Amino acid sequence: MTAPARKAAVPERRFTTVSDMEVEPCYGPADVVDADYATQLGDPGEYPYTRGAYPSMYRGKLWTMRQFAGFGTPEDTNRRFHFLLEQGQMGLSTAFDMPTLMGYDADHPRALGEVGREGVAVSSLDDMEILFAGIRLDQVTTSMTVNCSASILLAMYFALAEKQGVPLERVGGTIQNDMLKEFIAQNEWISPPRPSVRVIVDMIDYCAKHAPRWHPVSISGYHIREAGSTAVQELAFTLADGLAYVQAAVERGLDVDSFAPRLSFFFNVHNDFLEEIAKFRAARRMWARFMRERFGAVNPRSWQLRTHAQTAGCSLTAQQPLNNIARVAIQALAAVLGGTNSLHTNSMDETLALPSEPAVLAALRTQQIIAEETGVINVADPFGGSYAVEALTDRVEREALAYIDKIDAMGGMVAAIEEGFPQREIAEASYHFQRQIDRGEKIMVGVNDYLVDEEQPLELLRIPLDVERRQVERLRAYKAARPAATVETRLRAVRDAAAGDANLMPPIMAAVQAGCTVGEISDVFRAVFGEYRDPAWM
Amino acid sequence: MAERPIRILIAKPGLDGHDRGAKIIARALRDGGFEVIYTGLHQTPEMIAEAAVQEDVDAVGLSILSGAHMTLIPAVIDLLRKKGLDDVAVFGGGIIPEEDAADLKKAGVSEIFTPGASTQDIVAWAREHIRNN
DSSP: OOOOOOOOSSTTSOOBOTTOOBOOSOOOGGGGTTOOIIIIIOSTTSTTOTTOSSSSHHHHOOOEEOOEEOOBSHHHHHHHHHHHHHTTOOSEEEEBOHHHHHTOOTTSGGGTTTTTTSSBOOOSHHHHHHHTTTOOTTTSOEEEEOOTTHHHHHHHHHHHHHHHTOOGGGOOEEEOOOHHHIIIIIOOOSSOHHHHHHHHHHHHHHHHHHOTTEEOEEEEOHHHHHTTOOHHHHHHHHHHHHHHHHHHHHHHTOOHHHHGGGEEEEEEEOSOHHHHHHHHHHHHHHHHHIIIIISOOOSHHHHOOOEEEEEOGGGOOSSSTTHHHHHHHHHHHHHHHTTOSEEEOOOTTTTTSSOOHHHHHHHHHHHHHHHHHSOGGGSSOTTTTOHHHHHHHHHHHHHHHHHHHHHHHHTSHHHHHHTTHHHHHHHHHHHHHHHHHHTTSSOOBTTTBSOOSSOOOOOOOOOOTHHHHHHHHHHHHHHHTSOHHHHHHHHHHHHHHHHSSSOSHHHHHHHHHTTOOHHHHHHHHHHHHOOOOOOOOO | OOOOOOEEEEEOBSSOOOOHHHHHHHHHHHHTTOEEEEOOSSBOHHHHHHHHHHTTOSEEEEEEOSSOHHHHHHHHHHHHHHTTOTTOEEEEEESOOHHHHHHHHHTTOSEEEOTTOOHHHHHHHHHHHOOOO
């Protein structure tokens, strides 16, 4: 059989992926010449895991349906958590507000106007306890999206488990804790990259020893993609971040197989169906090879890339928002066909506000429809062997490896970030995409084509302005009731650990138990490690 | 003497790190012939007003996606006016619901651009509405 003839039907129109990667009109055997099955693919559950992390895939275990939720006061979000669990959601996922994410208490001047608006406000162990009221921490797994203040929030979660009488060995979940992608894309930080990585290694070390069911880092491409990267850049920069953490932990003296099985990933899933499926498959193959060949990991669980996925917020439109339900369904299907292990589906109203309850429900139901009605869970990696998907998987891998080689040559991801390399590459791609939209070279339905005269308004979630006042009042009362001397001693212990080499987690745990807050402990980081400022690259 | 080019400060008030839009607008305005100064992230209203004075700008564009627009945008306007920058136009962009946009315009914002606005439209608006002070 020969490869099909390559002649573009309409020469003036370019056929490209959403990342502007030009694709062939048809793929054939000549496009997958390297396709030695055992080396390149392997059965699902077998090295290099191109076809999936587990042998039986979704027959054995469905992906975890995990909707990111958080707004207002801890009481508000606690109600949303109970609602989602009642609706069949399998795990919790916490969105914190901007002050919490940046290491400020609700009563800090910089928190003005931001308390409870983009997520839930948590400044103290007291807030954490309210957030999880009525939820036993050995009965759910929780994902916490927080990075520069992650050590403090994780300490609060663990302290809460202890309060509930749940041993740490039985506490399962994930904390995002991926600072490198913060400097690359999401932009929430306290201190510069190098001390930030040190804190992450402390957490990896602590969890490996004390909380073996916890995933201490979720190496995230999601935000890199949302900042405007291509699929290849998302893959390359995410894996390069992961390599930097593994390298740092190994340099600390940790055995790679003691922590690598608990590293997890978090990818975006965008509109370009085949490119996205290829990206997930390439990610697993690349990570398996890096772990085995570069770091000499011998435990197969260290080789397996397990990932959460979230549909692409940046693909949604404020115009004709009902159309977003269709986008999310297509993206979610790509994630499942790509073999994701966990999934968040965005709500149709997320370009307008935090999601309302009916919008969240439709998003969760989308996953349930894919799982229960489409039949795609019956067969693992159904695209395996497709000429097009295998060729795209190879290509995405090849181009991502070229980026990783470049980053290695710069001295690794921390050095590349200090030079602004990934930041500039993303800004370039993001501007290029916007120009394509503005020139009509790419179409966003409802934005630059297929417009309607009058938009039907949606019922949006509004966060009342008094949330801030209530949170601030509660925090002030909480602070006033603490034993001041203990607070001071415990903060000093955190400072001593930060200034020296001791693991930060035990003193932070002790500090939050004594009532020290997110802002107070973050101030210790600011004082000891210094503050990072946006280089404002354009 | 040739008129000096129009100078625009693009600023990110508040704590949110979503700078994709701000950077695109900054670049599109620069490509459109304006002089653009970008503050970078995590600016307080005071820092923005101070930068507007220091950089002697004709307009300030505020990008905000954290939901804190009703607090932070009026705070910036207030400080600009207190510093005597009465002619500096203020425009904004981000996740800003229509009712809020209407209130912000009453509070002195010249224009609010929401998701889906094209860079051409924004550049065209700037050409028409921002005057050399």
